[in-house]
Amino acid sequence: MKTRIKICGLTREADVDAAVEAGADAVGFVFYPPSPRYVTPERAAELARRVPPFVDVVGLFVNASAEEIAAACATVPLNLLQFHGDETPAFCRSFARPWLRAARVRPGLDLVEFACSYSDARGLLLDAFVEGYGGGGHVFDWTLIPAGLPGHLVLSGGLHADNVGDAIRRVRPAAVDVSSGVEAGKGIKDHEKVAAFVAAVRAADAAIGGV
């Protein structure tokens, strides 16, 4: 099976082009002002015009208000909303758009219960529990992921070209998500790292017998 790839935290035209050219299945824009990767909806709309059909445009929110999310949806052609804060299931589904629920994995978090309570998410994005909610470049303990989690699992947190193959072999996620691991600096993507990351995913898929 093909492991899908999201490149997150894009802030520049050249980086959007590099992610698409490398073969990313989705690009992510961070609508969280404290993040060094933050872009306004207007800026994201400019960047999103470079994204061809059938590459998802993901909008990432952390405890944003319903009004802020509605405004972003009205400005940017978002295919997926990614909720990365403490949003409730009812809040997440209230925008009538496909959405991802992020879980910041740590000992004591019952991931099965969490996944079941967000069962109508398009996917469950498992990320490291870092200060600032996400984008930290830290790997979490993948053995904390229980077998048989319901839904589509997106593995995230500290991935890069040198560990994503191992992650795919061990976790077999539906998709992987990366930000820091393909950067030269916060919000500045390194195009060689982007290409290397995608190539490593494709190599892992091929080794497992995917596409």
Ligand SMILES: O=C(O)c1ccccc1NCC(=O)[C@H](O)[C@H](O)COP(=O)(O)O
């Ligand atoms: O990317 C950010 O700056 C960010 C800030 C606050 C909440 C979430 C954020 N990113 C969410 C993502 O989906 C990242 O790709 C994910 O956390 C993995 O980041 P990294 O470990 O740097 O690859």
